[in-house]
Amino acid sequence: MKNIFSVLTIVFMLLVSGFWAKNIYAQDTQNGKTAMNEMLLAYYYPQTDAKSGISMRIVNRQGQVRQRRLTMLRLNQTPGGDQFYYIYFHEPADIKGMSFLVLKHIGRDDDRWLYLPAIDLVKRIATSDKRTSFAGSDFTYEDVSGRALDEDGYELLGEENLGVYSCLVVKSTPKRPGEAEFSYRKFWIDKTTRLPLKVEHYDLKEKIYKVYETQEIQTIQGIPTITKAVMKDLENERYTEINMKEVSYNVGITSDIFQERLLRRPPRQWIGE
Amino acid sequence: MLGKVYSLILIVFILAISTSEVLSAESAPPDSLKIESIFQDEKKQADSWIHIFDSVHGFIESAYGPKFAGDKLTRKNDYNLLEQRLQLKAAYRPRKPAWLASWNPEFFYKGDLLSDEYKETLRYQIREGYGLVSPLSWMDVKLGRQILTWGTGDYLFINDVFPKDYESFFTGRDDECLKAPSDAGKFSIYNHLVSMDVVVIPSFTPDVSIRGDRVSFYDNFLGRIAGKESNRIFTEPAVQPKNTEIATRLYRNFGEYETAIYAFKGFFNQPVGIKNESAKEVFYPKLAVFGASIRGPAPSLGGIASGEVGYSDSWQDTNGKNRLIENSALKYLLGYERDFPKDWRAGMQYFAEQMLNFDEFKANSQSGDIPRDEFRQLLTFRITKLFWLQTLEASLFTFYSPTDSDAYLRPRLAWQANDRWKLTAGANIFFGKHDWTEFDQLEGNDNFYLRLRYSF
Numbered sequence: 001m002k003n004i005f006s007v008l009t010i011v012f013m014l015l016v017s018g019f020w021a022k023n024i025y026a027q028d029t030q031n032g033k034t035a036m037n038e039m040l041l042a043y044y045y046p047q048t049d050a051k052s053g054i055s056m057r058i059v060n061r062q063g064q065v066r067q068r069r070l071t072m073l074r075l076n077q078t079p080g081g082d083q084f085y086y087i088y089f090h091e092p093a094d095i096k097g098m099s100f101l102v103l104k105h106i107g108r109d110d111d112r113w114l115y116l117p118a119i120d121l122v123k124r125i126a127t128s129d130k131r132t133s134f135a136g137s138d139f140t141y142e143d144v145s146g147r148a149l150d151e152d153g154y155e156l157l158g159e160e161n162l163g164v165y166s167c168l169v170v171k172s173t174p175k176r177p178g179e180a181e182f183s184y185r186k187f188w189i190d191k192t193t194r195l196p197l198k199v200e201h202y203d204l205k206e207k208i209y210k211v212y213e214t215q216e217i218q219t220i221q222g223i224p225t226i227t228k229a230v231m232k233d234l235e236n237e238r239y240t241e242i243n244m245k246e247v248s249y250n251v252g253i254t255s256d257i258f259q260e261r262l263l264r265r266p267p268r269q270w271i272g273e
Numbered sequence: 274m275l276g277k278v279y280s281l282i283l284i285v286f287i288l289a290i291s292t293s294e295v296l297s298a299e300s301a302p303p304d305s306l307k308i309e310s311i312f313q314d315e316k317k318q319a320d321s322w323i324h325i326f327d328s329v330h331g332f333i334e335s336a337y338g339p340k341f342a343g344d345k346l347t348r349k350n351d352y353n354l355l356e357q358r359l360q361l362k363a364a365y366r367p368r369k370p371a372w373l374a375s376w377n378p379e380f381f382y383k384g385d386l387l388s389d390e391y392k393e394t395l396r397y398q399i400r401e402g403y404g405l406v407s408p409l410s411w412m413d414v415k416l417g418r419q420i421l422t423w424g425t426g427d428y429l430f431i432n433d434v435f436p437k438d439y440e441s442f443f444t445g446r447d448d449e450c451l452k453a454p455s456d457a458g459k460f461s462i463y464n465h466l467v468s469m470d471v472v473v474i475p476s477f478t479p480d481v482s483i484r485g486d487r488v489s490f491y492d493n494f495l496g497r498i499a500g501k502e503s504n505r506i507f508t509e510p511a512v513q514p515k516n517t518e519i520a521t522r523l524y525r526n527f528g529e530y531e532t533a534i535y536a537f538k539g540f541f542n543q544p545v546g547i548k549n550e551s552a553k554e555v556f557y558p559k560l561a562v563f564g565a566s567i568r569g570p571a572p573s574l575g576g577i578a579s580g581e582v583g584y585s586d587s588w589q590d591t592n593g594k595n596r597l598i599e600n601s602a603l604k605y606l607l608g609y610e611r612d613f614p615k616d617w618r619a620g621m622q623y624f625a626e627q628m629l630n631f632d633e634f635k636a637n638s639q640s641g642d643i644p645r646d647e648f649r650q651l652l653t654f655r656i657t658k659l660f661w662l663q664t665l666e667a668s669l670f671t672f673y674s675p676t677d678s679d680a681y682l683r684p685r686l687a688w689q690a691n692d693r694w695k696l697t698a699g700a701n702i703f704f705g706k707h708d709w710t711e712f713d714q715l716e717g718n719d720n721f722y723l724r725l726r727y728s729f
Binding site: 119121124129135256265268 | 328330331332364366377379405407413419420421422448449451452461463465468524529531568569570575576577579610611612613614616618662663664691692693695726728729
């Protein structure tokens with residue numbers, strides 16, 4: 001009798017665990033996607049609009065430094081949806097005054113314009129390839145304005161501590177293989193702020209070749225904000241540091257300013273000199 | 274003259290030394306980031322007394338363009354470009370008085386000091402010098418010398434009726450020089466439904482056209498390729514209220530498509546009218562241009578497609594019977610550009626120019642007049658590839674006309690050595706069958722050029 005009971009118990013436990021395991025797998029995918037969505041919202045979409053001053057240091061293998069200083073304005077149309085971006089370059093001297101206007105669309109190519117003040121030219125830029133470098137740095141356009149959630153499949157790998165931060169580890173794999181230069185990426189997402197603390201990029205041979213790391217988070221107007229980060233290119237031994245200054249949210253940017261006029265007449269109230 | 278050149282070279286040299294110091298101070302391994310940023314802060318404080326110069330920027334550039342064999346017709350035969358250029362620019366945004374500050378004023382200056390070895394001159398030119406204000410929240414007014422651009426073409430212009438400097442373009446100066454400044458007032462009105470620019474140019478500015486001094490060309494008075502001996506006399510329209518040029522653009526976006534319509538009343542920028550044949554006197558006939566353009570993503574292909582049309586109305590020869598004045602024309606332009614992975618970019622354009630009243634043109638032509646087609650067609654191809662994390666740009670721009678049987682190649686390598694130094698090497702190469710076609714007439718001016726620029 002006792003034996004039968006224990007057999008039944010074992011059978012029951014096996015059944016449950018089997019079911020559980022199956023469910024967990026489905027849940028991993030679902031949780032992975034949820035975590036990623038929350039990360040995208042926390043990182044690329046906080047509040048309706050934002051203004052930030054950005055300094056970039058691009059350091060190559062020889063230790064030579066290139067610097068970029070720019071102001072970025074962002075406006076959300078819908079949370080997680082289309083966005084406006086405006087970028088004005090302050091430095092280096094030869095590109096000072098150049099500006100960029102991006103209308104980011106979910107589900108189709110972005111609209112992108114570049115303004116060259118020296119020849120008063122508003123140039124429309126083809127944007128089929130979002131994986132190109134942003135302003136010669138180790139960040140890509142997609143790193144700057146975010147990659148659409150539906151481009152990848154997700155898997156929650158587990159939890160891990162990164163220093164004092166307790167993180168979810170999510171693996172994201174492009175749905176269309178060969179579309180990106182990575183075969184998959186691994187994200188460490190802080191459970192409290194939902195911000196990415198580390199992103200490892202794996203190439204098509206599944207070798208790690210690029211690492212993103214958050215170096216500083218500040219709370220600005222009550223919103224946890226990444227203010228310092230680095231993207232390291234391990235293969236080419238180069239890296240780009242990014243430093244966010246003068247970040248402010250809800251400064252009153254409206255969609256009617258994101259027109260050709262913005263390029264020709266930079267909004268000094270936000271970008272300064 | 275040589276003294277000036279030496280002093281410029283000396284300035285370049287001093288700047289070179291100063292940057293190499295800055296660069297070595299900036300380069301540091303990643304683990305010493307903290308320490309370095311402290312150093313930089315100290316440096317900033319020490320430099321604060323030169324804060325006033327922070328707002329002055331520009332570059333100094335040396336350029337040399339030796340000619341391939343070439344014809345021996347121009348003033349100098351070995352080269353068509355040898356010069357040093359100092360460009361300074363500064364902006365000033367006053368915060369007082371309050372009424373002006375509320376207009377968000379901006380004053381901008383950009384000037385070139387050019388030591389031109391070819392012409393053996395030292396020349397100072399204000400490229401831009403304007404005031405820009407917004408008297409109303411939906412209005413901008415820009416008054417003064419300015420660069421004006423609109424339209425969709427890449428090195429081809431239909432509704433962009435503003436002056437160009439083709440001499441610079443053909444000899445290898447920076448692309449910036451292709452656009453010549455206008456002394457103008459630009460009034461812009463912005464609205465959700467439609468926005469508008471009205472440009473008023475009181476004093477006509479022609480293109481910097483080819484005169485034979487630096488670049489040889491087909492002189493129709495001489496009936497052959499001519500250089501410095503070409504002695505055409507150019508007559509510009511007098512500065513009078515009735516000769517004021519007006520250019521307007523109405524534009525709005527429909528979704529991701531940008532559309533515009535254009536209208537212009539003024540003069541041809543090229544001397545396409547002959548006032549007096551025996552005196553070799555040419556002039557700039559009256560012109561009106563009406564046109565439209567559209568630009569946006571190419572459906573299903575990806576990339577950007579554009580189209581532009583223009584009706585060029587030659588007022589002083591409306592019926593085309595006057596063989597001494599350019600006929601009216603219809604111009605069409607189709608463009609397509611797209612990017613590819615690994616920083617490749619390719620573009621192509623088809624341009625056609627249809628001479629109107631072509632029968633009259635043919636009936637009235639005399640022997641010695643340049644033969645023309647009713648439809649002149651032109652194809653352009655641009656291919657660009659960036660290397661070394663976008664610090665080296667290799668590009669080739671090609672013009673090819675199947676109707677004129679001529680071509681023009683513009684290969685170029687531009688290397689941004691660091692944030693300050695840029696080295697550009699390129700060439701201008703012309704091919705063709707007939708001496709009088711647009712590009713073949715320039716065949717004797719093939720050159721190679723090098724430009725070294727230091728930006729600050």
